[in-house]
Structures are given as C-alpha cells and as structure tokens.
Amino acid sequence: MVESKRERALVTGVTIFLILFSIAAIIPLISVISTSFSSKSVVDMNLVTLWPKEFTLDSWKYIIDRPDLWRSFFLTVGTTVIGTILALLMTALFAYPLSKSEFRWGSVIMVCVVIAMIFKAPIVPYFLTVRSIGLYDNPLVLILPHILNPFNLIIMRTFFKQFPKELEEAAFLEGCGYFRMLFHFVLPLSKAVMATLALFYGVVLWNQFQHPLFFLQDTNWFPLQIKIRQFITDDSVMMAGTASTVNLNYNERTLRAATVIFAIIPIIIVYPFLQKYFVKGAMLGSVKG
Amino acid sequence: MKVFAFHRLKVYWPLYVMAIPGIVFLIVFKFIPLGGAVIAFKDYSVFQGFDDSPWVGLKHFKTLFDHPDFARVFGNTLMLGFLKLVLVFPFPVLLALMINEIRKSALKKGIQTALYIPHFLSWVIVGGILFDFFSLSGLFNIVIGWFGLEPVLAMQESDYFRPIYAISSIWRDAGWGTVVYMAAISAIDPQLYESAMIDGASKLRQVRHITFPLLLPTVLVLFLLEIGNFLDLGFDQVFNLLTPMTYSVGDILDTYVFRTGIQQAQYSFATAVGLFQSVIGFILVFVFNKLSKKVSDGGLW
Numbered sequence: 001m002v003e004s005k006r007e008r009a010l011v012t013g014v015t016i017f018l019i020l021f022s023i024a025a026i027i028p029l030i031s032v033i034s035t036s037f038s039s040k041s042v043v044d045m046n047l048v049t050l051w052p053k054e055f056t057l058d059s060w061k062y063i064i065d066r067p068d069l070w071r072s073f074f075l076t077v078g079t080t081v082i083g084t085i086l087a088l089l090m091t092a093l094f095a096y097p098l099s100k101s102e103f104r105w106g107s108v109i110m111v112c113v114v115i116a117m118i119f120k121a122p123i124v125p126y127f128l129t130v131r132s133i134g135l136y137d138n139p140l141v142l143i144l145p146h147i148l149n150p151f152n153l154i155i156m157r158t159f160f161k162q163f164p165k166e167l168e169e170a171a172f173l174e175g176c177g178y179f180r181m182l183f184h185f186v187l188p189l190s191k192a193v194m195a196t197l198a199l200f201y202g203v204v205l206w207n208q209f210q211h212p213l214f215f216l217q218d219t220n221w222f223p224l225q226i227k228i229r230q231f232i233t234d235d236s237v238m239m240a241g242t243a244s245t246v247n248l249n250y251n252e253r254t255l256r257a258a259t260v261i262f263a264i265i266p267i268i269i270v271y272p273f274l275q276k277y278f279v280k281g282a283m284l285g286s287v288k289g
Numbered sequence: 290m291k292v293f294a295f296h297r298l299k300v301y302w303p304l305y306v307m308a309i310p311g312i313v314f315l316i317v318f319k320f321i322p323l324g325g326a327v328i329a330f331k332d333y334s335v336f337q338g339f340d341d342s343p344w345v346g347l348k349h350f351k352t353l354f355d356h357p358d359f360a361r362v363f364g365n366t367l368m369l370g371f372l373k374l375v376l377v378f379p380f381p382v383l384l385a386l387m388i389n390e391i392r393k394s395a396l397k398k399g400i401q402t403a404l405y406i407p408h409f410l411s412w413v414i415v416g417g418i419l420f421d422f423f424s425l426s427g428l429f430n431i432v433i434g435w436f437g438l439e440p441v442l443a444m445q446e447s448d449y450f451r452p453i454y455a456i457s458s459i460w461r462d463a464g465w466g467t468v469v470y471m472a473a474i475s476a477i478d479p480q481l482y483e484s485a486m487i488d489g490a491s492k493l494r495q496v497r498h499i500t501f502p503l504l505l506p507t508v509l510v511l512f513l514l515e516i517g518n519f520l521d522l523g524f525d526q527v528f529n530l531l532t533p534m535t536y537s538v539g540d541i542l543d544t545y546v547f548r549t550g551i552q553q554a555q556y557s558f559a560t561a562v563g564l565f566q567s568v569i570g571f572i573l574v575f576v577f578n579k580l581s582k583k584v585s586d587g588g589l590w
Binding site: 004006007010011014015017018019021022023024025026027028029031032035043044045046048049050090091093094096097098100102103105109112113116119120121122123124125126127128129130132133145147148150153177178179182203206207208209210213214225226228229232253256257259260263264267268271272275279 | 311
C-alpha cells in the first residue's frame with residue numbers, strides 16, 4: 001500500500017507539531033534549570049534563556065547548606081517510603097478477601113467502596129473527623145489518610161480475581177491457609193501490579209500538599225512541598241541566613257529556581273525506570289472505567 | 290445449619306480478619322466525614338460533635354446565597370470549570386489521535402516521555418516554575434521583549450489568570466490524559482483499517498470513520514466524569530497559582546472553603562458551601578448521563 005503524497009505531508013506535519021509540543025512541555029523546565037546555574041547579575045540583565053550564563057554553583061551551594069530543607073526532604077522520603085509500604089500491605093490485605101466469592105461481606109463492601117469513590121465528603125467534616133482522631137499537628141497525617149485508595153483497591157482486586165483457581169485449590173489441599181496463600185503465592189506473583197500501585201501511592205505521598213497545609217502547624221513537620229512553597233512565596237524564609245545580598249552571586253530568583261529543581265530531581269531520576277509501570281497502571285484503571 | 294456456620298468461620302476467618310483494617314479505614318476516612326456533612330444543616334460546635342449539635346435548617350445556605358462573596362466565587366468557579374471542559378478536555382483526544390499516526394517507535398516513545406513528565410510534578414513545583422517563567426527577568430518577558438512588547442507580570446495580573454489556569458492544566462495533564470485514549474485506540478481491530486485501505490480510504494478518512502467513532506465511547510465516559518468534577522477544580526492548582534492580585538478572578542469554591550472553614554473555623558457554613566458543590570456536581574452527572582444515553586448507548590450507568 002503506497003501512501004499518497006498528501007498523506008505523507010500530513011503525517012510529517014503532525015510529527016513536527018508533536019515534536020514542537022513536547023519541546024514546549026520541556027522548555028519551562030530547562031529555563032528554570034539554567035536560571036539555577038547562572039549568576040545573579042546575568043539573570044537580572046534578562047540574559048538567561050535556555051542555557052546557563054556565567055555558570056555558578058552558588059545558588060545550589062546555598063540550597064544544599066540549608067538544614068531545614070534537608071529535614072523536609074528526608075521527612076518526605078521517609079513518609080513516602082513507609083506510606084507506600086503500608087499502603088501496599090493495606091490494599092493487598094483488603095483486596096484479597098474482596099476477590100474471593102466465599103467472603104460473604106464482599107459485595108456489600110464493594111458497593112461501599114464505589115460510594116466512597118463517587119461521593120466525596122465535603123472537606124470541612126473530613127477535616128474535623130481527622131482532627132478528632134488526633135492527627136492534627138501530628139506527622140502521621142502525612143501517612144495514614146493515604147494508605148488506602150478505593151481506585152487502587154479496585155485495580156488490585158481485579159488483578160487478584162484473574163488468578164487461576166487451580167493453583168489455590170492445590171495449595172489449600174496441602175493445608176495452606178489464606179494468610180500464607182496471600183503472602184507466599186499471590187503477592188510474589190503480583191509484582192507488576194504491586195509496582196504500578198507503589199508508584200501511584202508514592203507519587204501522591206511525595207507530592208501531597210493539601211493535608212500538610214490543613215493539618216500541620218509545627219514547622220518541624222513541614223514536608224518538602226510545603227517547604228518549597230515557603231521558599232517560593234516568602235523571600236524572608238528563603239534568604240534566612242544571608243546577611244546582605246550585595247556581594248552574593250545569587251538572588252531570590254536563582255535560589256527559587258534551584259529549590260524547584262531540587263524537589264524535581266528525585267522524580268527525574270526514578271521516572272525513566274518506572275514509566276512503563278505508570279502507563280500500565282493507567283491502562284488497568286481505564287479498563288475498569 | 291449451625292454446624293455449617295461454624296465450619297465457615299473455622300475455614301474462612303482469615304478473610305474477615307484481613308478485611309478489618311480496610312473497613313476501619315473506609316469508616317473513619319470516608320463514611321464518618323460523609324455523614325458529617327449534616328453539619329451544613331446544624332450549628333456545629335466542637336464540644337457537641339456531628340450528632341449533638343443543634344439543627345438550624347437551611348440557615349447556612351441562606352447566609353451563603355445572600356453573601357456578596359458567593360456570586361463572585363461561584364462565578365469564578367463556573368468560568369474556570371467551563372474553560373477546563375471546553376479548552377482543556379479535548380486536548381488529550383487530539384494528541385492521542387496525532388501520536389497514533391507516528392510510525393517511528395523511538396520518536397513516539399520520546400514524545401510520550403516528554404509529554405508525561407509534567408504530570409508527576411506537584412502543583413507547588415508547577416507554580417514555582419510558572420512564577421519563574423513569568424517573572425520580570427523570566428523567559429516569557431525576555432521573548433516578548435524581542436518583539437518590542439512591554440514586560441508584564443502575568444502571574445500578578447488578573448487578566449492573565451484564566452489563560453494561565455487553562456495553559457497550566459494542559460501543560461501538566463494533557464500528555465498524561467492521552468494514556469487512556471491510546472489504550473482505547475490500540476484495542477481497535479486492525480482488520481478494520483486493512484479493509485478500509487483495500488477500499489481506498491485515505492488516512493484522514495480512516496481517522497474520521499474508524500478511529501474517532503470507536504474512541505467516542507471512551508471520550509464520553511471521561512467527559513461525564515469530568516462534568517461530575519465541574520466545580521471541583523483542584524485546590525492545589527488554584528491555590529498555588531493564586532496571588533493577592535488575582536483574587537478577584539481566581540478565588541473559587543475550594544479556596545473559599547479553605548479560608549472560611551479551615552482558617553476562620555466557620556465549620557457549618559463552609560460545609561454548606563462544600564455540600565452545595567457536591568450536589569451540583571451530582572446533578573450535572575445525572576443530567577448529562579441521561580442525555581448521553583439518549584444520544585448514544587454510552588453512559589456511566
């Protein structure tokens with residue numbers, strides 16, 4: 001089948017458009033990166049576009065010397081790792097009985113899960129409930145509200161349902177109980193779906209903003225996103241520790257740029273390895289509608 | 290019968306034990322707050338809780354509808370919701386149709402990777418990038434300077450808020466939104482294209498008469514979900530793009546609830562706002578679901 005000239009032109013046009021569109025998606029990032037590596041004077045003279053000028057690491061040195069930023073960083077790493085593990089455990093434990101027809105409460109609970117997904121509670125009663133169980137100004141609020149997501153639960157339940165029954169029946173005849181069944185047979189065979197859900201939970205935990213904003217007052221427990229927001233919006237927080245800005249090679253803007261990139265680095269590092277799982281997960285979700 | 294029940298329990302008890310943490314979670318984090326929405330009709334007091342606070346009927350809704358802020362906040366929300374639906378929603382569909390036409394798989398992968406990345410950045414970060422991009426010495430002002438235009442602080446300018454809202458939504462999420470459509474496209478039977486080609490149908494006609502019609506049910510379902518979230522614009526996004534200078538156009542129901550409910554502790558009043566938002570969303574889904582069933586077979590239920 002030979003493609004006509006017009007069609008080939010069309011495909012070329014579409015390709016060029018998409019390439020331009022993807023460059024546009026990346027350009028703001030590149031501009032921020034080059035700002036973070038440029039000196040204050042060239043930035044102020046509007047000379048920095050897509051490449052650092054008067055290359056300097058001073059903004060980065062300043063950022064990296066901020067203990068409060070590192071504290072937030074490690075707090076967020078910790079809550080993300082612990083939260084993701086807990087979330088996977090919780091989701092698997094709940095999804096497994098829900099995938100079994102012999103679990104009598106299954107259908108009722110599934111209806112509840114779907115209701116929980118469709119009807120979102122207004123934020124204020126949610127706030128009051130979470131506060132009343134002692135999570136106000138408590139760092140656990142960075143973990144506990146995120147350890148079960150109805151959507152992810154349904155994905156995992158669907159996956160468990162597809163398991164061949166014969167395997168389990170054979171194991172049961174050997175006297176294997178449900179707990180051993182789940183942890184020794186089912187979970188080791190569910191690595192793909194676990195990886196996908198780990199990423200979904202991980203991204204939410206890493207990027208969370210609303211919960212800490214609503215529930216945390218103590219600056220010691222500020223996670224990375226809140227800290228970054230403080231740096232971006234409040235120059236006095238960011239410039240704390242600098243006596244005068246006259247002789248410095250950085251200013252608010254280069255520091256802000258470095259802070260933003262600082263928070264993106266972990267995502268950029270893990271992203272290429274995990275992209276296929278993200279996509280797979282999104283497809284799993286779409287099959288369910 | 291009793292023996293049977295006992296037997297069931299003896300064998301199946303682990304399933305029930307496993308489900309307990311999940312059930313507790315659903316009750317605490319989903320259903321108690323959902324039930325707590327009744328405080329929209331009460332005068333909530335911290336000491337009396339959801340159940341025992343006194344009923345006041347529609348008092349808070351009356352205050353809400355009489356409030357001068359309400360018209361502005363609701364108008365802003367409608368405006369942004371409308372922009373999201375009309376400008377932002379079609380983007381992933383068009384992108385998916387275009388990406389599908391690219392044959393070189395390395396190029397396709399590269400484009401997809403570039404388009405997906407922004408989705409994984411938080412709105413704090415996206416806000417930070419935008420504030421940098423639109424700052425006086427930022428790339429935007431440098432580029433418009435080349436054309437001899439005066440620099441503008443777009444993030445602090447109320448005229449620019451809505452376009453920035455729409456563009457940032459597209460920038461962050463349009464690429465990621467293609468994933469679902471790409472999955473739907475890849476599920477289309479290749480034989481359809483083969484027979485179309487034998488009949489001499491051009492690329493454009495194939496897209497128009499095969500890909501697009503078969504993609505439509507997916508588009509419809511996602512459109513309905515989007516309608517349900519019509520007033521639910523995403524607190525994180527608006528909050529992180531907002532500056533005091535853009536309040537007049539950027540203050541929406543979500544930020545209003547945050548200010549009145551969480552910061553000023555007007556719990557019942559802010560719950561009434563939230564409930565109003567949910568009810569409108571539910572009515573919209575219901576109406577459009579009915580409509581879409583009339584037009585085609587699709588629909589959510």
